[in-house]
Amino acid sequence: MLEPSADEIGDWGNSVTQFMIDYLGGLRDRPAYRHTCSREIRSRLDSTLPIKGTDFDSLLKVLRETIVPFSRQNAHPRMFGYVQSPGTPIGAFADLLASTLNANLTIWRSAPAPVELERLTIDWIRQILGFPAEAGGLFVSGGSMANLAALGAARHTRDHSLGRLRMYASSATHFSIAKAAALLGIGRENVRHVAVDESFRMRVDDLVAKINADLTSDYIPFCVVANAGTVDTGAVDRLREIREIADRFQVWMHVDGSYGAFAILAESARRLFAGVEQADSIALDPHKWLYLPVDVGCVIYRDPEAARAAFAHEAEYTRMFGEEADEAFVCWNYGPELSRRFRALKVWMLLKGVGLDRLSEAIESNLACARHLESMVRASDDFEMVAPVELSIFCFRHVPVQLRNQSPKAIDAFNERLLVALQRDGSSYLSNAIVGGRFALRGCVLNYRTTLRDMEILLDDLRRVAKSLPNSV
Numbered sequence: 001m002l003e004p005s006a007d008e009i010g011d012w013g014n015s016v017t018q019f020m021i022d023y024l025g026g027l028r029d030r031p032a033y034r035h036t037c038s039r040e041i042r043s044r045l046d047s048t049l050p051i052k053g054t055d056f057d058s059l060l061k062v063l064r065e066t067i068v069p070f071s072r073q074n075a076h077p078r079m080f081g082y083v084q085s086p087g088t089p090i091g092a093f094a095d096l097l098a099s100t101l102n103a104n105l106t107i108w109r110s111a112p113a114p115v116e117l118e119r120l121t122i123d124w125i126r127q128i129l130g131f132p133a134e135a136g137g138l139f140v141s142g143g144s145m146a147n148l149a150a151l152g153a154a155r156h157t158r159d160h161s162l163g164r165l166r167m168y169a170s171s172a173t174h175f176s177i178a179k180a181a182a183l184l185g186i187g188r189e190n191v192r193h194v195a196v197d198e199s200f201r202m203r204v205d206d207l208v209a210k211i212n213a214d215l216t217s218d219y220i221p222f223c224v225v226a227n228a229g230t231v232d233t234g235a236v237d238r239l240r241e242i243r244e245i246a247d248r249f250q251v252w253m254h255v256d257g258s259y260g261a262f263a264i265l266a267e268s269a270r271r272l273f274a275g276v277e278q279a280d281s282i283a284l285d286p287h288k289w290l291y292l293p294v295d296v297g298c299v300i301y302r303d304p305e306a307a308r309a310a311f312a313h314e315a316e317y318t319r320m321f322g323e324e325a326d327e328a329f330v331c332w333n334y335g336p337e338l339s340r341r342f343r344a345l346k347v348w349m350l351l352k353g354v355g356l357d358r359l360s361e362a363i364e365s366n367l368a369c370a371r372h373l374e375s376m377v378r379a380s381d382d383f384e385m386v387a388p389v390e391l392s393i394f395c396f397r398h399v400p401v402q403l404r405n406q407s408p409k410a411i412d413a414f415n416e417r418l419l420v421a422l423q424r425d426g427s428s429y430l431s432n433a434i435v436g437g438r439f440a441l442r443g444c445v446l447n448y449r450t451t452l453r454d455m456e457i458l459l460d461d462l463r464r465v466a467k468s469l470p471n472s473v
Ligand SMILES: Cc1ncc(COP(=O)(O)O)c(C=O)c1O
Pocket: 082, 083, 141, 142, 143, 144, 145, 174, 176, 229, 230, 231, 256, 257, 258, 259, 285, 297
């Protein structure tokens, strides 16, 4: 098992490929989610410390009989929860190949071709976003790490011995920003929550007011974070206006595009991202709207030297001899990680294998699905939208006739119970959000398999499940 023969590798490969064919082929017939508990799963797993090995088929059997049925099926076309990509076969094969080669992308010398491929692929993403040619970056584990890296670079631009640093982000910003501020020693309390407008975009007047107030109190404003797709409602902040304010106060502008930035590939959404190319840094996630399997985020810096100033570290055991320029490229100088898997391979195989035309079409179709849901909800008399659909996230609630005269609290409580019941039912999966202080059913279309018909099934599922709630309506 530790070093299988060529025949064994062939057999394992065939079984794994067959598993993939069966799994993907049967997706629509599976529940998106199966209600379970820790004890039920544990009771199916052999907990004995494995002293002797087990054959490969037995391992796959556990995958088939326990892991698969007791997982949330993220590739299911009606898995609308959170910001979850479905994965894609080309990405899965790329992950297998990356692990086979087991390249470790620390510096160019350690993995010459993989690092070149990463730099090439990062440059393609730079071009997609419209950043200048000098911009550069890295693949990291995900959006949270990309935000952390970018804020680490931003913080380094200021001398914080002179006073407390302050940064600004709308109240709809993902928690990874506050978490990064805490980890970087900026402090959660120094992330100022800027108010949002009725479309959940940052209110620029409030941003200016907060910066001015901090300046008069001897704080040092150093960074504004704009959203290119908030996690709750998908709102895209007015990037050009925020750039102007960042220039006026000479602060770093970071864009969190972890969820939304790849929607720039869709014609119908492109205008929302005007100005993104002027940011100092951006976080975006190929493992979200490029449909790739988990574990690939991306950070791009407008001026990579700013990141180098924050992250570069020289140690005798990593000293390089006789190498210059490109061949001396040190990945760890641009982010927090040292050992890094070959994430670029799956991004490269997807972009090159599928092509931007097909990806743009898939993203466009996701947007169309969310808009279809919105128009069905607006045309119905038992659902209501609680936020406009900007990208592919939709927030709404179910208000059956019998509930119409009830208090907002009662309607919220009903929708909360409905959400839990829908998840347990398994035909469709939504998550939740608090929007304007009220509970909302929240979905995000992020799967190239999802169709307009799936959006109709979602509403039918909600109506069906609502009727089965005890003493509900
Ligand atoms: C807007 C936004 N930022 C950051 C993140 C964090 O990304 P990750 O889960 O890849 O760390 C998310 C995750 O959903 C997100 O939606």
